[in-house]
Every structure is written in C-alpha cells, then in structure tokens.
Amino acid sequence: MKRTSSDHETEIVSDITRWDAVAPEWDSLFERCSHAAVPMTSTWMRTWWDVYGSTYAANGESLRILCVRRDGELIGVLPLYLRRMIGMPGARSLYLLSSGEAEIEETSAEYLDMLCRPEDRAQCVTAVADALSGLAWDRIVLRLLPASSPLRELGKTTLPGEVTVVDSSVCPIADLEGGFEAYLQRLSSKTRYRMRRCLREADSGNVAFRVADDSTRESMFEDLRMLHQQHWEERGKPGCFSAERFVEFHRRLIRLWGSGGQALLAGVYASDGPLAMLYGFVKHGEYHSYQAGLRRESVPGVHSPGVFANLMLMQYLCDRGVGVFDFLGGRSHYKLQLSTTQKSMVHVIVWRHGLRARLMRYVEPIRQRLGFA
Numbered sequence: 001m002k003r004t005s006s007d008h009e010t011e012i013v014s015d016i017t018r019w020d021a022v023a024p025e026w027d028s029l030f031e032r033c034s035h036a037a038v039p040m041t042s043t044w045m046r047t048w049w050d051v052y053g054s055t056y057a058a059n060g061e062s063l064r065i066l067c068v069r070r071d072g073e074l075i076g077v078l079p080l081y082l083r084r085m086i087g088m089p090g091a092r093s094l095y096l097l098s099s100g101e102a103e104i105e106e107t108s109a110e111y112l113d114m115l116c117r118p119e120d121r122a123q124c125v126t127a128v129a130d131a132l133s134g135l136a137w138d139r140i141v142l143r144l145l146p147a148s149s150p151l152r153e154l155g156k157t158t159l160p161g162e163v164t165v166v167d168s169s170v171c172p173i174a175d176l177e178g179g180f181e182a183y184l185q186r187l188s189s190k191t192r193y194r195m196r197r198c199l200r201e202a203d204s205g206n207v208a209f210r211v212a213d214d215s216t217r218e219s220m221f222e223d224l225r226m227l228h229q230q231h232w233e234e235r236g237k238p239g240c241f242s243a244e245r246f247v248e249f250h251r252r253l254i255r256l257w258g259s260g261g262q263a264l265l266a267g268v269y270a271s272d273g274p275l276a277m278l279y280g281f282v283k284h285g286e287y288h289s290y291q292a293g294l295r296r297e298s299v300p301g302v303h304s305p306g307v308f309a310n311l312m313l314m315q316y317l318c319d320r321g322v323g324v325f326d327f328l329g330g331r332s333h334y335k336l337q338l339s340t341t342q343k344s345m346v347h348v349i350v351w352r353h354g355l356r357a358r359l360m361r362y363v364e365p366i367r368q369r370l371g372f373a
Contacts, residue, residue, distance in 0.1 A: 008075075008123060010131040013065035019046070022067060025074040029115055035146075037111035038281040038288060039098050043256060045079050048098040048107065051249045056100055057081050064094060064135060068116070068127040076116040076124030078151075082137070091360050093139045094132075100141065105243035110171060110288070110328045110345060112142070113149045121150035129157035138357040140350035144168060144329070147344035154350060161352040168347050172339030174325040180318040186340045195311060195338075202268075202308045206299050207275060209312040212265035217258045220265045221251065224277040227293025240291075250279075250291075257281070266316070268302075268309040275305035278313055286324040287317050307334055 013019050019042075026042040038044060049063075057063075062083070068076035083100060085091035093100075098109040116124040132140065140161070142151055145168075155163035176183050184192050212220040225241045232239030240246050257263035264287070267277040277293040294306045302308060314325055327335040329345065351357045 007070065008127050009069045010127045011067045011069070012131060012135070013067055014061055014063045016049075016063075019063065019065060022065075022074070025067075026077055026115070029074050029077065029117075033115055033117055034284050035118075035148075036113070036115055036284070037109075037286075038262070038283045039107075039109035039112055040077075040115050041283075044109070044253065045097045047249060047252050047256070049081075051245050051252070052098075052101060052105075052107075053081070055245070056083060056095075065097075066128050066131050068120075068124050070120075070123070075120045076114060076127065078114045078124075078128050080140075085360065085363075091139075091356060092137045093141055093360075094135070094137045095141050096143065099143050101245075104238060105240060105246040107246070107249060108144070108329070110144050111146050112144050113146060114151055116150065122153075125150050125153050126157060129154055129159040133158065133160055138352050138354070138360055140348075142348040142350075145346050145348060147346050149346065149348070151348050152346065154348065159350065161350040161357070164349045164351075166347045166349065168345040169329045170331065170342045170344050171329055172327045172331070172335040172342050174314065174327070174338055175323070175340045176314060176318050176325055177323040180315045183314065183318070183340070191337060195307070198304055198308050199311060202302050202312075206270060207302050207305070207308070208269050209309065209316075210267055210269060211313075211316060212258065212267075214259055217254060217265060220267055220274075220277065221254055221279075223267060223274040224265065224279050224291065224293045227274060227277050227295055228291060229293075231294060231296075266309065266313050268305050268312070270299045270302075275299065275302070276309035278309055282317070282322060285322055286326055287313075287322050288326045288328055290328065307338070310334070310338055 013022060023042040023046070030036050030041055062081045064080040064082055066078040066080065067074060079097040080094045081097055083093045083095055085093065096112045098107050099112060101107065114124060114128065145151055152165050174183060175186055184195060187195065225247065228241050229239045254263045254265070262282055264282055265277070265279050268275045275295050278289060279291045280287055280289040292306070317325065327339060351361055
C-alpha cells in the first residue's frame, strides 16, 4: 500500500517478504542517523517480530511499517504493528514494534522512535500523519520515546485524534568524552574519591574483570541469567529471564551481534564464580546498559562489585572510543551515583475521535489493573 504527495511517497509494509527487501535501505538510514538507538535497527525489530509477533500481533498480516521516501530514497521509518484488544471485539491499537508485551517478558526498549535524520523530521511527521489517517485504528501507543522525538509533533498535524504526551522516566548517563580520567573529573569530589577507592580495593587480585569473546559468550550469558534471577527470586518475583521469549530474543541478538562487538557481555569474577554481570549494546559511539546481575555477597577487598564492574567497563569502552555510557531507564542509586547527566523519555498516545475509542479509553485502566497487556 502506498500514499503519494507532491514531495514524498509513503509505503505501508505489511508482509515479511517486503520487509526483508526494505531492510538494507533501513540499515543504511540507521547508519546515517547518529542519534538512533540500537532497538531502531532492522535486526532488532525483525528479531522481535520472529520471537514475539505471533503472540502479540492480531494475525500474520498485522505489520504496519511506514516507509517514507523522497525521490526514491528512504528518509523515514516508523515500525508499527496492529493489536486487537482482548475482551473488546473490534478495538484496534497500533504499537511500535518491540513494545506492548506483558510485563514479565517485555523488552522495554528505550528510545524507540521514528527513524529519520533531523533535517527530514518535519517532512516525515507530515507523511506518517497522512498515512496513519488512512489506516484503521482506535488508538496509537508510542512508548519510551526520547523526549526530543519528532513524534511529539503529531498533535500539530491533521491526524484525526487526540494526541497526549506524557513524561515517562529518565535515563542517567555518564559522559565519557575525553577518556576515563576526564569522566572521573566530572563527578563530585566526594563521589570521585569513592570511585577511586573502589578501583584501588579491587586491585587486590581477588577478582577479575572479563569481557566475553566467542568462546565465553554463551556461558557468560548464562551467568547473567543466573545472577539476575537470583536477585528477583530473593524478592519473590520471577524476573524477566524466567520468560522463554525474553531469553530467546536476547540469545538471538547476542549470536547475531556478539562477534562484532555490538552486543557486549562483561563481568567481575571471584574464584567461586561471577559477582556482577553487565549486558548492553554499542552503537554510534554510545553504550546502552541493558541488563545487569549482581551477587550480594562481596569478597575481601571488593566492597561493591557492581560499581566496580561498571567502572571497569567504562575504562574498557573509553579505550575503544565510546563517549557515552547510558544506564537507560530507572533511578537506581548506583546509576545516579555514576552518572553525570540524564535524558528524558516520554510516551505519546493518540486516541482516535469516535465512540469505540472513547469506550476503549474508559476500559483500559480496568484492563491494566487486571494485568492485561
């Protein structure tokens, strides 16, 4: 399906074969968008669809990937899929790919967005608003967008619905530009003293910092799962690594990206096993810290294995020219302690004008209290 105006054409991709044909153009656009986060790659989205799509999409033809072209060149991508609301026949919602899962297995992909270059954002917003106006939906759910997202501007278009922008959360960030010592200098004197002491304590030789390679990647992923699950099971909760689809999704990404360094696993090990594990993604000179696992018991000479692991990984990344260490969503104490700045995220929700959308809006809080995705 295509919609054409005088200065652009918007294609709505709704099948896998066409998606795979568009993927090289998508990847090329991603490389030109220096602000884009790893979840906006076609690989992340395609992997999510393969693992989660059959569960959360309405059917095999639920893809609604909006591709905006100008003079034949792909300048914008908005990857959506259609869902129907359980218990409310006919109700239709559009979600961003890699969102909308049940809490226990959600990928929680921060910085989902429309993929486009800054100079094309106005044209792309107009194009997708026009395309969305011609699709069947009652609600559009766009979660975990960067606060700077062009999708905030949908309310300024002719889109037939009420656009609401809601503050979501913040992502603490460590600025690593200029190297590790420059980063330490950005911390308060009190925090800097504690970080240096942490590094000195770990010089005792009782622990070792490791970054996964091809021979250790699978075992270190299992170490991450084990520590993460122990943390949540001690609190009487299942933890995301108890969900088979979540584990499979990340196992596939690590196999696809591990050797190239885009998916990174690191850990701090004592003689009796792992103390702290970190898992994240590297792209466009940034590291996004996606998951972590921590064993609560310390070892002699290492007061805080988790903080030590993050500091050692920062040093490792600085040596490889990475300038940003993004802790992603949440305000955990260690994130705030190690960060030097932060980014905000928002949700953008669009309710179409009409009776069914008004009814959905009334029913949705009830569904959320009952635990429906």
